[in-house]
Amino acid sequence: MTAVAVSTDLPAYRAATAELAPRARLADPTEAGPVRVIDGRGAWWDRVSDARDAAGIVLDEPRPASEAVHRALRDLPVPVVVVRRRLRADVAADAEPPLAPLHVTVDAWGPPADAATLLRDAVGWARVLGGGPLEVVARAVTPLAATLALRGAAGGASVTRAVAGGGRGGPSGAGGAVTALALGPRRVEVRVDAATMTTQVAHDDERGRRIVSPRRESAERLGLRRVIEAVATGAVLADLDDLRHDDVLATG
Amino acid sequence: MAWGVGIIGAGPGVAALHAPTLARTAGDFRLVHVSDAGSGRAAAIAERFGARSSSGLDALLADPDVDVVAICSPPAQHAAHVRASLAAGRRALFCEKPLATSLDEAEQIVAACAAAGALLVVGTNHLFDPAWVRATHYLDAIDRRIAAVTVTLCLSPNDRYHALVMGEPLPAPPGSARPPLDLSDPAQSAAIVRQLIVGLAVHDLPLVRDLVPDATEVAWARPIAPIGFDLGLRSADAVVRFTVLMVPEGADSLWRVSIATAGDRIDVDFPPPFVHAGSARIAVRDARGVETVYPLDRRDGYDAEWGALAALLRGDTAMEYDELRADAAFVLAVADAAAAVIRGGGAPGSVVAPAPNAGPSTAPSLDQSAAPSAGPTLPAPAPAGSAS
Numbered sequence A: 001m002t003a004v005a006v007s008t009d010l011p012a013y014r015a016a017t018a019e020l021a022p023r024a025r026l027a028d029p030t031e032a033g034p035v036r037v038i039d040g041r042g043a044w045w046d047r048v049s050d051a052r053d054a055a056g057i058v059l060d061e062p063r064p065a066s067e068a069v070h071r072a073l074r075d076l077p078v079p080v081v082v083v084r085r086r087l088r089a090d091v092a093a094d095a096e097p098p099l100a101p102l103h104v105t106v107d108a109w110g111p112p113a114d115a116a117t118l119l120r121d122a123v124g125w126a127r128v129l130g131g132g133p134l135e136v137v138a139r140a141v142t143p144l145a146a147t148l149a150l151r152g153a154a155g156g157a158s159v160t161r162a163v164a165g166g167g168r169g170g171p172s173g174a175g176g177a178v179t180a181l182a183l184g185p186r187r188v189e190v191r192v193d194a195a196t197m198t199t200q201v202a203h204d205d206e207r208g209r210r211i212v213s214p215r216r217e218s219a220e221r222l223g224l225r226r227v228i229e230a231v232a233t234g235a236v237l238a239d240l241d242d243l244r245h246d247d248v249l250a251t252g
Numbered sequence B: 001m002a003w004g005v006g007i008i009g010a011g012p013g014v015a016a017l018h019a020p021t022l023a024r025t026a027g028d029f030r031l032v033h034v035s036d037a038g039s040g041r042a043a044a045i046a047e048r049f050g051a052r053s054s055s056g057l058d059a060l061l062a063d064p065d066v067d068v069v070a071i072c073s074p075p076a077q078h079a080a081h082v083r084a085s086l087a088a089g090r091r092a093l094f095c096e097k098p099l100a101t102s103l104d105e106a107e108q109i110v111a112a113c114a115a116a117g118a119l120l121v122v123g124t125n126h127l128f129d130p131a132w133v134r135a136t137h138y139l140d141a142i143d144r145r146i147a148a149v150t151v152t153l154c155l156s157p158n159d160r161y162h163a164l165v166m167g168e169p170l171p172a173p174p175g176s177a178r179p180p181l182d183l184s185d186p187a188q189s190a191a192i193v194r195q196l197i198v199g200l201a202v203h204d205l206p207l208v209r210d211l212v213p214d215a216t217e218v219a220w221a222r223p224i225a226p227i228g229f230d231l232g233l234r235s236a237d238a239v240v241r242f243t244v245l246m247v248p249e250g251a252d253s254l255w256r257v258s259i260a261t262a263g264d265r266i267d268v269d270f271p272p273p274f275v276h277a278g279s280a281r282i283a284v285r286d287a288r289g290v291e292t293v294y295p296l297d298r299r300d301g302y303d304a305e306w307g308a309l310a311a312l313l314r315g316d317t318a319m320e321y322d323e324l325r326a327d328a329a330f331v332l333a334v335a336d337a338a339a340a341v342i343r344g345g346g347a348p349g350s351v352v353a354p355a356p357n358a359g360p361s362t363a364p365s366l367d368q369s370a371a372p373s374a375g376p377t378l379p380a381p382a383p384a385g386s387a388s
Helices: A011-019 A044-049 A067-072 A089-094 A112-130 A219-233 A239-251 B012-024 B041-049 B058-062 B075-087 B103-116 B130-141 B186-199 B205-211 B301-314 B321-344
Strands: A004-007 A024-026 A035-039 A056-060 A080-083 A103-110 A134-142 A145-152 A156-163 A177-183 A187-193 A198-205 A208-211 B003-008 B029-036 B052-055 B068-071 B092-095 B119-122 B146-155 B217-223 B227-234 B239-246 B254-261 B264-269 B281-286 B291-293
Touching (some): A067 A239, A089 A198, A089 A219, A112 A134, A112 A177, A134 B227, A145 A239, B012 B041, B075 B092, B103 B321, B130 B205, B130 B264, B130 B301, B146 B205, B186 B227, B205 B239
Parallel strands (some): A056 A080
Antiparallel strands (some): B254 B264, B264 B281
């Protein structure tokens, strides 16, 4: 087995690379064509554009970007995995509704600094549980909250994001929380809580509630593993398309 | 002393809820009379509880053992039955929600009760739920700037829960099945959504009014098949999302009100309808990430609403007619505005609100009469269980 070279300065990804040995190893500084990990803070799109020589890209928690930015990134010649800790690929698979939901609701709550990303990820959960792309049919915004009525091919969704901070404890440092519900005879409820670092997926039907086992793999290892598999198999990843969808709807 | 209760109406809400719930009031109330409109169901219910039965109103309103008239007839008849009760000299009324199906009727009922000095409790059981009272106390103790309120209902058929509070089922009343929404027919969709708001969302819209009384602009309203709706309201500072879905089978009912403030997020999970499973469950998560789950109260909103009437009868609490009027007005205004949006919206789910910062809103606003009552608020403490 040939170890895939990973270029990153981020400690969590260096640890994840170690956890993937012997399938992955840290790249030499001058090595050509490694998998590159790109920090999503700041103008991440410039760094992604500069990484076209990479075998694959892991984009870590990108801050929301405009449609023009996303348009410029279309047709990248390398597979891109987007790591979104509130919207992990494995958890999304666990949460796939057994029946098309009749409606989806997503409620998100978090600190001001995280507000835009929180709304984007809330839209992402609406897309995941709704089973496909959505469009905005109505939107209401206040200084502390936003709520969107969305519509997809199979049904509707409603997304609400409220901003915490300024309460008794001052601005929240605890991170956001998201509750997503696929409504219908067979319900799915996803609860993502940054403060407790827990994500729970529950399926409800007439027999009761089944709670899916928690995903223990680190988000960084999952991201690296997915891109390594895509590089090996040539699988096409939809992460950037999904990110564009969610960014565009959230930033409207 | 047990006050004798005469119930007008003999539907599932009487057989499965109010008649057996009276036995949970620690001897405050006893069922003495049930009347129907000729279906014969009153006799079946009365027999189970050792009460008398009749058809029409006259015998019940003339029954000397009836101290309290409980109006549990179809909503469109509530106003007439309140008026008839007052005309018969009755001064203690329990009216199942909704109080009325039009704003004029609601105003007239409350005014008539106030003029007569009649005690009136409307069966908005969530408003009386001890857990909701606790939640409002919590909100009062913190910085309660409300950012968002979301209400989510996904309800299984009621007969699942009826079976848990009745020994034998009663035949379904005729015409009780609501047709599924025809999403291609805005007028039909609007009418059914209005019914759902007036008859079902009325459980929680008084709570919404309590939290964000100025959420008076409809951001969107749309039907959801097979039966349900999705509604967005907006105020200057807060948004409200209200989603209701009735499903023909499946998971246990979900009935949740979530409140996001500047510092806390509060989830209130109400138990399914009809059953007596204690109060709602309240979980508070603060900005530090600490989650607190409060113990359940053994009493539920159904018990508490009858307890509130007993407190009024004893003179322990005072009537707040303005609150009743304002709650009813808010619900009816939301219902009318949502129906107007759906009727005028063309295809279901169409855009009904302008984009933010797009200038003056063209979305329907609730009539000013839906705003909180401008009348004086009573200095007396709120009735037990009342959060308004």
